[in-house]
């Protein structure tokens with residue numbers, strides 16, 4: 409494992425545990441209405457973060473396959489929202505990534521969420537009868553490409569960290585976890 413990944417894992421473990429605990433995801437996806445509300449929160453997050461990530465990374469070939477806003481739109485439409493309802497969803501006020509190193513820290517959190525997301529997608533399939541083609545595109549994320557996408561991300565992450573920006577990446581990842589938890593869970597419990 410690269411040093412940066414080891415550091416990220418160790419130094420954001422408490423933040424991951426906190427979001428996993430506070431999200432109470434099984435409750436949030438227990439029925440279609442609650443699940444749609446959760447997707448609405450994710451929509452606000454991605455609507456704010458993705459343009460900033462794209463601008464800071466300046467690498468469409470790398471970032472575009474990692475965009476998930478359109479997946480959220482597809483799911484929300486499937487679950488009955490029209491474009492006006494989607495556009496009116498609330499968006500969080502976040503400290504946005506200002507350059508590549510901060511973008512890599514934030515993207516570590518979003519890309520890492522596709523790993524646990526595979527478990528959640530299976531559960532949603534069983535619980536709500538939804539699939540990647542109908543209502544569960546966001547959680548399905550990279551699907552069978554999940555392993556390959558994570559491996560490619562880790563390589564780019566290690567390359568970025570080799571420019572001496574590891575501290576910035578870790579700080580940005582921690583801040584992103586905490587901001588996500590506050591936005592998705594709405595409760596100010598500290599992660600560390």
Ligand code: HEM
Nearest residue numbers: 416417427428431433516517518520521523524525527528
């Ligand atoms: C929005 C909430 C979440 C975010 C942002 C998030 C983020 C992450 C990140 C960044 C990693 C990568 C860790 C690493 O290898 O360096 C990860 C891994 C993982 N997460 Fe989460 N996570 C979230 C929620 C959850 C939940 C609710 C579960 C429970 C099902 C979960 C289960 C996992 C598992 C099992 C892995 C490890 C997968 C593997 O190593 O193959 N996560 N998550």
